[in-house]
Amino acid sequence: MSFCGPRPWRAVRVLVCSSVLACIALVSSDSGSLSAQAPAAAPVERAILDQADRQKGEATFWVIVREKANLAAAYGIQQRSVRGRFVYDQLTTVAAKSQAGLQALLRARGASFKPFWIANAIRVTGDRALIDELARRPEVERIVRDRVFTLEPPVPGVDEAQISGVEWGIDRIRAPLVWSTFSDRGESIVVASVDTGVKFDHPALVNQYRGNLGAGNFDHNYSWFDPSNVCGTPSLAPCDNNGHGTHTMGTMAGDDGNGNQIGVAPHVKWIAAKGCEQGSCSNAALLAAGQWILAPTDLNGQNARPDLRPHIVNNSWGSSNASDTFYQATVQAWIASGIFPAFSNGNAGPACGTVGAPAGYAESYGAGAFDINNLIAAFSSRGPAPTSVGASIKPDLAAPGVNIRSAWNDGGYYTISGTSMASPHLAGAVALMWSAAPSLIGNIAGTRALLGQTAIDTSDLTCGGTAANNNVWGEGRLDAFAAVGAAPRGPTGTLTGIVTDSSSSPIQGATIAVSGPTSRTTPTGSAGDYTVLLPVGSYDVAASAFGYLTQSANAVVINDGQTIALPFTLAAAPAHAISGHVTDSFLHPVAGATVTVLGAPATTDGNGFYSFAKIPEGTYPIKAEGGRCRNADTKALTVDADETVDFLLTARSDSFGYFCREETASYVEANLVVALTGDDAAAPINLPFPFLFYGQTYNSAQLATNGFLNFIASSTSFSNSAIPTPAVPNAAIYPYWDDLFVDGSSSVRTDLFGSAPSRQFVIEWRNVAYFNDLTKRVDFEVILHENGQILIQYRNIGNDAQERGNSATVGIEDQTGSIALQYAVNEAALSDTVAIRYLLAPQAILQGKVTDTNDGQPIAGASVKALQGDTVAAQTTTDANGFYRMPLLLGTYDLQALKTNYVTALASVSLSTPDGTVTRNLALKAGRLTVNPSTLEFIMTAGQARTANLALANTGTEGLTWSVSESPTAVSWLSEGSGGGALAAGSNATVLVGVNSTGLAAGVYDTTLLFSSDSGRQPSVTVSVRLVVSGYSKAIDAGGGAYTDGSGISWLADRVYVAGQYGYVSKQSGISTTTIAIAATNDDPLYQSARIDPGEYRFDGLPAGVYEVDLRFAEIQNQAPASRLFDILVEGKLVLPALDVAREVGTFTADQHVFFLSITDGKANIGFAAKRGYAKPVVSGLRLTHRPDK
Structure with missing residues (x-):
């Protein structure tokens, strides 16, 4: 025999292992007897392992799950909605089932992961140990690296x-x-x-x-x-x-x-x-x-x-x-x-x-x-x-x-x-x-x-x-x-007709809308005529035109090979006047703005006023546009009387804060010629003053023949593109980015005007040609103002689309290629009468920390948004310390901080000091689910049932909902009394967990209860459940009768030993009882009776394996400390010398000792040896249980 310990136990003394090798042998033996042969590990791409070894021990990779959904039946489903639902259900069901164990493992390991059902795969970030563990899982087909497609x-x-x-x-x-x-x-x-x-x-x-x-x-x-x-x-x-x-x-x-x-x-x-x-x-x-x-x-x-x-x-x-x-x-x-x-x-x-x-x-x-x-x-x-x-x-x-x-x-x-x-x-x-x-x-x-x-x-x-x-x-x-x-269009017929007004004049451009087995829309021709080829069936047809009331015809039947004539006569719709004003962000009138309704434009006068004399009754979108430096504004217009509709056109800006303004051009010539000629060439220049651009200060720039300057490095790119783009050039100003040629008739020039701190530096491209057409020439320039403003102007721009910019990019871009304010790309949008000024609006910094109200700790990954009305002015995400920081234009904002499972925090903040910093911290409320205990263990023989309670509590500041499921898959031997519910803040609930070992072979059964909730910090809580099914278990109420304790263990009545069975040996032993309450236990009856001087208890017919010996004591004869001392022996070996219950715990108080031993001969002898001169040994209960988990 060998004895092994320690083992954690509430109020239990545990014998330390007497043989390390014995303990190792027991673990090896048990593991081998209870585990199937491990399957071959799934293949792992070498690049993943290399990445994990290089990058702080972690890699991002994909776990491809072996099980695949069977979608074959989808091809036989005729109804489109049913077919789509079938495929979705099959994919999601198979993924949920086959990924459950992996997801539980990843949660337990604290790994970052995201599951996908369409390919039954999980994206994971983890270390080498996790990769190896996942590869050994039988449900894993392969592990592949994270890729980027282009x-x-x-x-x-x-x-x-x-x-x-x-x-x-x-x-x-x-x-x-x-x-x-x-x-x-x-x-x-x-x-x-x-x-x-x-x-x-x-x-x-x-x-x-x-x-x-x-x-x-x-x-x-x-x-x-x-x-x-x-x-x-x-x-x-x-x-x-x-x-x-x-x-x-x-x-x-x-x-x-x-x-x-x-x-x-x-x-x-x-x-x-x-x-x-x-x-x-x-x-x-x-x-x-x-x-x-x-x-x-x-x-x-x-x-x-x-x-x-x-x-x-x-x-x-x-x-x-x-x-x-x-x-x-x-x-x-x-x-x-x-x-x-x-x-x-x-x-x-x-x-x-x-x-x-x-x-x-x-x-x-x-x-x-x-x-x-x-x-x-x-x-x-x-x-x-x-x-x-x-x-x-x-x-x-x-x-x-x-x-x-x-x-x-x-x-x-x-x-x-x-x-x-x-x-x-x-x-x-x-x-x-x-x-x-x-x-x-x-x-x-x-x-x-x-x-x-x-x-x-x-x-x-x-x-x-x-x-x-x-x-x-x-x-x-x-x-x-x-x-x-x-294509199999099937039998068809023709619908034809003419649309006229009340005077029988044809209406060109009227819309014929057909709905039924299929839908069609077609315009009428110059004679008001239309023809529509349709599959046979019954259709509803409507004719509509601007300024007229819609006319409909229902249940028009189209037969195979037939032509159906369906004319329409449209009555004029009542019309009303529409007018209003267009202003900018500063409430200044916008002259020359275009207001469009139903395709008809009106232009504002010098006071920003526009009007339409007659607009037919109905509901239409009406749109105001005020050039390329203002955002268009669209409203829903319902015309049922004369209407007034005003518009506010805000300035277009990028996320850094630059905005542009169109103004009357006043071209300035430069005089100093730069040594820059030819095709796809560049030259450096020094700036006469430090220039602040997208938060960076530059003292030099690179000029390119292809119509741009940038502040980082030389670039001669001739192929323009939309901006922003990470591709070079960056930190750039693009007055006319195109494939240009600076020949002998062209030049690039600079000049400086004014005095500090209001100097202006002019960079001019004069008479430059297009590489693909040297007959066309344009002038353009960039003027850098010492205050950071940028002015772009043009000269000699004709009506030619290329000269007006249909192959050029115009705008400004930051140093990373992620922020830009593009004026135009490949559009004929330029004029020598309109200049473009770029300005940086006054800004301030808004910063702060987002924390969890439950623990005061930072929340990483929270979204923080600054809004003005329904418009998001800026947004960012908190870092690992819950910190956020964002630049904003001066003004008042509604601030929101939100994250999944948290209640959105709201605040109002005003930024009024240019370049100032305002700190605003936000705390998010959330539920917080706790489940105790975190582990449950049941030890019983086959055919028994037990229960235990799990205590749920919401210790958070908001209510939560929760659910419980078995992970990775449901097991037959476990049940939970409630599948879920709601918990108000500060409230509690109890979940009754039941196990039943009926039909289970001796062994160890493990599973996990997964409690999912909308808790903020920890939405998933796991409880480990272990069922140990013993091949043998006897619990004896020494000196007493049969008793079932509070945990469901059935204690047998005490009995004298019979060969081949179990019991106490000494027939001279006696019994002691009491009615006094026993401390430190809820099972008083078990301790209120005791066997005095039993000699030893014997157990025969034991299967080989590790056993737990659980001994219960109480000093119920009121013996003083040092009055009753005795030894406990197992198979004649001393395991606990000189036990003095009264000294250890006092009188009328429960005491418990647990030992583990290995049985190989089918017998166990547990002896109680008196010490000479002391009161005889006493025992209240003992339980011998086969432990296949040890």
Whole structure:
């Protein structure tokens, strides 16, 4: 036998292990007998281990879970909403179940992690030990590194001529023929993009945005998702800090109704997920975006609605590693739910095998790019795809992708090239197909087949394949008209008619809106005529026109092959006068502002006054614009009488505080010529005074021939772009960034005027030419004021679009390339009569600390926002010390501090001192759930049931809700009396935990109770539960009868030993009892009887293993200390000498001693030996329990 300890126990003396080797042997033996053979560890990418070794012992990585959802049944579900819900439920259910154990482990280890259900993966930051532990888990398939995908970088382009008023790419795929022949512009279809976001109020996109409620009102829930909070914390409205996403969406859906027909399917609705933070896309953002595409959520990321998922999603991003399968599960899930996945093939051509991922997946539909001459673009990536992802022919087809003009994030238009531009042509074409043939919606295989069959075969066998399907062109050039014509549109009829006014005069441009089995909208022609091709069915038709009352016709039946004539006569609507004033932030009148209602403009006079004589009754958006340095203002206008509508146009500013102002130009010539000539050249200059720019002071600058100056390092970039951008140049002023040439007829000059502290330093580019056209010349200048203001002026700007800036960038940018105030990019917006002044508004610093009211400790990651009305002026996030700091313009702000599970704190703060600092601390209230004890242990034989109470308390300052679940999965032997509830601040609750060992083999069973709550600091609390099922257990009430104690243990009546069983040996022993209460216990009856001088207790028939010996004593004969001393022996070995209960705890007080021993011979003898001259030994109870956990 061997004895092992210590073991923690309440009010228990524990014998120290007499043999270290014995203890080790016992642990090894028990572990081996109770554990299955460990599975092979999951593979871990070497880069993760290297990162963990280098970077403070931690790495960020992805745990890919082995179990996958079975989505096969989705393909048989006809109802679109049911199909989407099925896929969502399958994915989320499998992920929740298979990740539960891993998440519990990560919480227990205090690791930072985020789970994703669409790919059944978890993003984790942890150390090498955690990586190794996760790799050993049987549910883990592999562990891969965190990656960043890139946007397919667009190539700057040149404008191509429009064809019949539309962009060349739209015309080339014959989309206008689809519009006119099939009356199909993508109605009833929702497209989405995973990209850099979208400028939702762009004139070419705002009307198609699903979140546009009309009359200037928007609801961005379920139409916008920004997982990285790039556009705000929280991100409440779409933005695009790059321009790429606005451009791709424009090619799918854009049309401003005013000559910018840039979209393939201009009557679709669009939504967007910002999967790309700037010029790149993190794995976390892409997976979160992928989930949202499948099941859009509200702006809080809650209440998923798979029924609101888009029909088509465009992805103009990718990795050069086509074997990277990280996104494959996401694409598969989209397809299972009926979403068509369009991808750009990549810009790594012309080499073969350069297709990227995800475009290279067999499931993805990838587009290559061709130009206006029907030549494949050199940059267009070629196939084939790698064998590891199917070795497919790639691209699947080619679409227009060179010199594509589309919308940009500054509200204008930009021409660029790339397969990023080709893919949205494809996505728009699919929208036209599905709108014309609703039976095709969700049929991805059928759609792919039609696209391939109708593409214009183009032979190029350079990279393999056939003339009809090769790795340069795929199936050939996209032909939307042929694809729609081949689609299963079903039987159709024609609706036609003429719209006239009450005098029978035709109304041109009236809108015919058809709703029913499909939806269509079409304008009337010059004769008021319209023709709409429709699938058979019953429709409601409405005719509307500006200035007229809408007329409707319901239940118009369209039959196969028939033409139905439906004329409309519209009555003039009553009209009223609309007028008002437009002022700026200082309440000064804005002269020359444009106020627009229903497409009709009015211009304000010198007093800022405008008027419309007659506006028809109705509800319309009315918009005021006051130049490029003021924010436009849109209001909802309801016309039912003469109306007065005033506008306040605030100054456009960047987040640092710079704003601009347009003023009358007064050009100043400079005289000192700088040694700077030629193409793409730069030269340094010293500044005559220190110049403060975006918080940094500079004494020198670099001038470039290409129309900019910067304060950091020489740059000669000739390819302009939208700003801000991290790419050089930064810390720059861009008066006219374009590809320019300073020849012998040109010069760059400087000059200094005025005296300190009001000096002005002029930098002039005089008579500079365009590199691509030396016949055109422009003058422009930057004037640096000693007070930090910047003035940009122009001269000799004619009506030519290039001279006016349609290929230039104008603005200022900070040193990091993250903040800028852009005036224009690639827009003909410049004039030699208008100067642009940049000023820095007076500012102050607002700072403080955000703490938890429960513990006074800082809250990291809290969002702090400063608002004026409903407008967020600035926002930031607290650091690890709960500290925040943000610059703000002078003024009064409503301050908010918020974080999940905390009550938002509110305060008002006024900043009135320029360059001052105001400190405002905020404390957030929250619930705080505590659960005691933190561990529960039950030791019993098979077939028994026990219970224990867990005490819950809300020690916080706000109420909370809580729930409890078993983790990682539910176990049959454990039950909790309550699944959850609410706890007010300061209140308590009890959870009854029950265990039942019926049917369980001897062994150790562990699980965890996970208490989840909306507590602020610690939303999850775990309680470890261990059930030890003993192979043997006997509890004897020495000297007494049968008794069940407060913990549910059944004590047997005392008995004399019988061979092969158990009991006391000495038949001369006696019994002592008392009725006096026993201290230090709630189980008085157990201690109120005792066996006097039992000799020893014997137990026979014991299975081998470790046993716990639990002995109970009480001095109930009132013996004084040092009156009763006796030894305790196990198998004749002394384990506790000279026990004196009265001395240890006093009389009539419970005493307990616990020992552990190893049994190998099937017997246990526990002896009580009297000391000569002392009272005889006494014992109140003893319990022998097999402990397989030891």
